[in-house]
Amino acid sequence: MSIFSFAGEASTAYHVRLLNSAESVLPPSRERVVQMSGLHGALRLVPDIGERSVTLECWLDVDTHPFIAGQRQARLANIAAWLNPLRGMGRLILDTVPDRFYWCTVTDAIDARVEAHQGMFPVRFTCADPFAYAVSPATIVMTSSPHTFTQAGTAPADPLLRLQGSSTGAGGQQIRIDIGGRSLVYRGPLVTGDWLEIDAAAINSPWPANAKTVTRVVGATRTNVLPHMERPIFPVLPVGSNTVTVTPTGGASWSRLEILTRSRWL
Numbered sequence: 001m002s003i004f005s006f007a008g009e010a011s012t013a014y015h016v017r018l019l020n021s022a023e024s025v026l027p028p029s030r031e032r033v034v035q036m037s038g039l040h041g042a043l044r045l046v047p048d049i050g051e052r053s054v055t056l057e058c059w060l061d062v063d064t065h066p067f068i069a070g071q072r073q074a075r076l077a078n079i080a081a082w083l084n085p086l087r088g089m090g091r092l093i094l095d096t097v098p099d100r101f102y103w104c105t106v107t108d109a110i111d112a113r114v115e116a117h118q119g120m121f122p123v124r125f126t127c128a129d130p131f132a133y134a135v136s137p138a139t140i141v142m143t144s145s146p147h148t149f150t151q152a153g154t155a156p157a158d159p160l161l162r163l164q165g166s167s168t169g170a171g172g173q174q175i176r177i178d179i180g181g182r183s184l185v186y187r188g189p190l191v192t193g194d195w196l197e198i199d200a201a202a203i204n205s206p207w208p209a210n211a212k213t214v215t216r217v218v219g220a221t222r223t224n225v226l227p228h229m230e231r232p233i234f235p236v237l238p239v240g241s242n243t244v245t246v247t248p249t250g251g252a253s254w255s256r257l258e259i260l261t262r263s264r265w266l
Contacts, residue, residue, distance in 0.1 A: 004056060006083065006125075007090030011058070014079050019057040019120070021094065026266055027052035027130035049266070052130040054092065054102065060112065060119035072119060076112060083110065083123065092125055093135065100132040100265060131155055131264040140259040146245040153263035156180075157237045158201035158212075160262065163246075165254030166192045169228060172250035177257070179235045179244045186214075188228025192255075194218050196225070200234040201262065237261060 002018045003011045011017060032045040060079070062072045083106045091101040104125040112121040140149050151157065161184075167173045169189040177184045177198075190196055195217040212234050214226040246254050 002095045004095060005091075005093045007087065009082060014082055015061045015075055016079060017059050017061065018094070019059050021054065021056045021096075024052060024054055027127075049130045052102070052104075052127040053107075054104065054125040054127065056123045056125070058121055058123055060121070062118055072114065076119065080110070089128070092127075097132075099135050101135055102127045102132055103129045131266065134261075134263040137263055138261045140244075140261060142244060142246065142257040142259070143255065145247070146243050148241060148243045149259075149261075151237045151239055151242050151261060151263065153239055154265045156239065157262045157264050159235055159237050160200070160260040161196075161198040161235065162258040162260075163190075163196040163198070163254060164192070164194070164256040165190055165196070165248065165252065167248070167252035173252040174230075174249055175252050175254055176247040176249070177235075177244065178247070179259075180237045180242055182233055182235050184233060184235060185230035186225075186228060187230060188216070188225045190216065190252075191218070198234065200236065 003016075004018050004021075005011065028050040029047040030050045031047050034043040034045065036043055060072070060075060062075060085106045087105075089103045089105045092104050093101045102125070104127040106123060107126040108122075108124040110121050110123060112119040134152070138152070140147070159179075161177065161179075163175065163177070163186075165175055167175055167186070167188070167190045169187055174185055174187045175190070175196075176186075184198060186196060197213070197215045197217055199213045199215070201212065213224070214229055216223045216225045244257070244259065246257055248254050
């Protein structure tokens with residue numbers, strides 16, 4: 001039997017082990033079909049990805065030597081508190097794929113089958129964000145340009161970029177980043193030692209609170225500088241080879257670019 005963790009706690013802490021789980025190869029898709037008058041067939045657009053469901057068949061261990069009255073009920077109560085959907089979404093990690101996690105919550109009732117002081121029960125998790133994310137995503141560090149790296153995963157990812165450099169944001173000074181086939185141009189001020197953070201997903205907050213942001217970080221002070229971007233375009237990292245180019249103009253400069261890749265899988 002294997003184990004899993006949810007909301008930062010291992011199932012073994014609750015005397016729960018995983019009997020089996022359905023292999024979720026692909027989440028369901030939401031078809032986008034347009035019927036057009038006077039045209040045979042239909043216009044079929046690229047579908048959206050729907051919610052993912054993960055069902056785990058679990059086994060509860062209850063000590064029976066010596067038998068402790070009420071132990072099973074106490075452990076089931078602890079499990080209910082741990083998996084309580086009112087806590088909101090948490091990270092689900094299966095030990096069969098320990099390098100990835102899902103943002104999810106329990107969505108169905110949990111009914112335990114109790115036999116000989118043991119309990120078996122299914123747990124159905126629903127992932128509003130259907131992707132699996134890297135537990136420890138790779139960070140690419142650049143001090144020269146251009147730079148090429150390989151993006152892992154099976155789905156395009158929304159990275160976090162952290163840039164250090166110098167620019168007055170006036171007199172034509174700007175810093176341009178070309179990445180994933182998109183160009184990002186920052187025309188605001190930046191002082192040596194500050195960070196410019198371009199966050200394409202803000203995945204540190206559970207979906208859907210992952211608003212895209214552009215922030216200037218000066219010590220402990222964080223300031224929204226999205227209006228200083230030429231256009232509100234955010235990078236997307238396709239799977240495979242990616243080349244990043246940083247181009248300062250008008251007397252601006254840069255010294256370091258960190259890319260948190262946030263690899264993800266369908």
